[in-house]
Amino acid sequence: MLRFFVSILLALSFLQNACADVTIGTWNLEHLSVRPNKDFQSIAKVAQKADFLAVQELMSEEALQALAKELAKQTGKHWSAIASHAVGRSSYKEMYGFVWRDDVVAYEDGAVTYLDRNDTFEREPYSARFRSLKDGSTFVVATVHILYGKSQSDRASEIVALSNYWNWLKETYAGNPQIMLMGDFNTPPNAPAWNNLDASARPLVLEGASTLSATDGKFANLYDNIFVSKNTAIRVNSVKVFDYPQFLGLTHAKGRDSVSDHAPIFLSASLGGGSGSAGASTAAAQARPGAANPMKPAASTDAVAHLASAIRGNRKTMVYHRPDCPSYNAVAEKNRVEFNSEAAAEAQHYRLAGNCH
Template sequence: MLRFFASILLTLSLLQNAFADINIGTWNLEHLSVRPNKDFQAIAKVAQKVDFLAVQELMNEEALQALATELTRQTGKHWSAMASHAVGRSSYKEMYGFVWRDDVIAYEDGAVTYLDRGDAFEREPYSARFKSLKDGATFVVATVHILYGKNQADRASEITALSSYWAWLKDTYPGNNSIMLMGDFNTPPSSPAWDKLDASARPLMLEGASTLSTTDGKFSNLYDNIFVSRNSAIKVNSIQVFNYPKFLGLSHAQGRDKVSDHAPIFLSASLSGGSPGNASVKSTSPNPMKPVAVGNDSAKNLTVAIRGNKKTMIYHRPDCPSYNSVSEKNRMEFDSTAAAEAQHYHLAGNCH
């Protein structure tokens, strides 16, 4: 009888742990924008395999909104999204994006583009803190697209700079031991360039490849990855390169044309050992955050990125309907609503 009850308790424990698991992905979606040959239905069919997706090579906000809308349509569950501002040293710029299922994940706080004082990165990383609605555990996701450059040395310099960035993440989100750095590193985890990274960080993908080769069914380089702390509270159940061309029934040529030249990395994990989420987020910049929120609740805790219109003297929070309608020539950024009001700006009438 005791064995029977012990078996029941073990089964219930396993079920509870399984219920708390969340699925997280990272995907370089190769110049993601709304254009005729970009198949958002196919992308969403793959992306719905996870509850949260970090996107690299996002070209504009409209594309991220289109993906969130298509995910909502396909799953019957509402998805929210958030994007960074455009980053890059030249006229060519990219954005980073996060998209997530509202019934599983909630934006917590701390959306911030890295203050790259030494100009080490072509495209400064982007991060934010989120909460699992399954068990209340918080986690931090940082995403980066390392410069490919002309040779390995160009990539290695940015990989080396990730050591300082990793330390910055731990300092910026104190008390949170569930930090994940993910994206397209353009460098395999076996490269000596990683020797400079903080010894407490480790890659989850150690073998395989994530870029599509010219031969169907074969992949070339393990450029995409997820790094976590060696003593992280995250309990990894599985991690894989998801073979999306096979899943969608596409050739590699069709995949590169319609979707991306990268396959996503999908992680299934438990965050139940994470921090309770009451630690404050430190900022080392007077105006570090410039997110674009396109979901209903994604900006509820934002304290910066207030956008004013110099012509009308009206300001908009990221959750306001007209936030993205302010033209660049009339745009004024503020750290907070109080800062905007101190300059005699008034809240837009359609903000609630």
């Protein structure tokens, strides 16, 4: 009988903790703007799987409000949103955005763009503090889109600078250990550039990939991630890269054209503690090569397939574009030619597009 009551208490405790879970998402939505080929209905079908979503490559506040409106339409719940100002050193600029379900998450305070005194970041990170309405705990979300550049070395300086940014977050939001740094880092979590941050924070996704390759069902790079403090009170239930093309029934080509060239990451966690593993990224919860589950896109074993999707040339203008270039998806399909590297494009007398930075 005692065992029976213990089992009941454990089950009730599990249910109570599960009910306190909030799903946090991060998604590079590839030049999110209100334009005919951007499928907000499909984006919202995926985004509604999170209670809170950090958005990178936001091109206008109007687009973020359009997403919040579509989310409300599909879920029957009200969604709120806030956006940073446009950031970037050149004429090409991006914004960051946060969108959340009002019955699960509330904005607390502290929305701010990082004051980058050393001008290290091409696009300064954006952060704010929120509150879970499920358990009353507060949490901080910071988001960033690291410069892609021409090589991994171009990204390294910004990755290294994230260590100082992490310290700034801890000072700015003092007393709040539930800090999450998420976004598109254009760098895998095992790169040496992360060594400085490694003493304080760790990534939740260590395997798999989050960028769409040219081959349906295969993914290329683990560039997107969520970092948490090593002593965080956050209790992770699951953290997953979501295979949105499979979920929506889209080819990768169609997905890149109308949704994004990145898949979102969804973290389900008790933000004030509870069941689960503190800061865990369990093998069962992570993306794995060859996975059929839509939550687990495969890591590509075909490097050529990935690289061919990364550099897009225009045979009419003899200009090539990287995925981070504003006109990457503007190249007409009939004029597209794929290259496995920038060097390969230049060897064919293509030149880098003038709006790529």
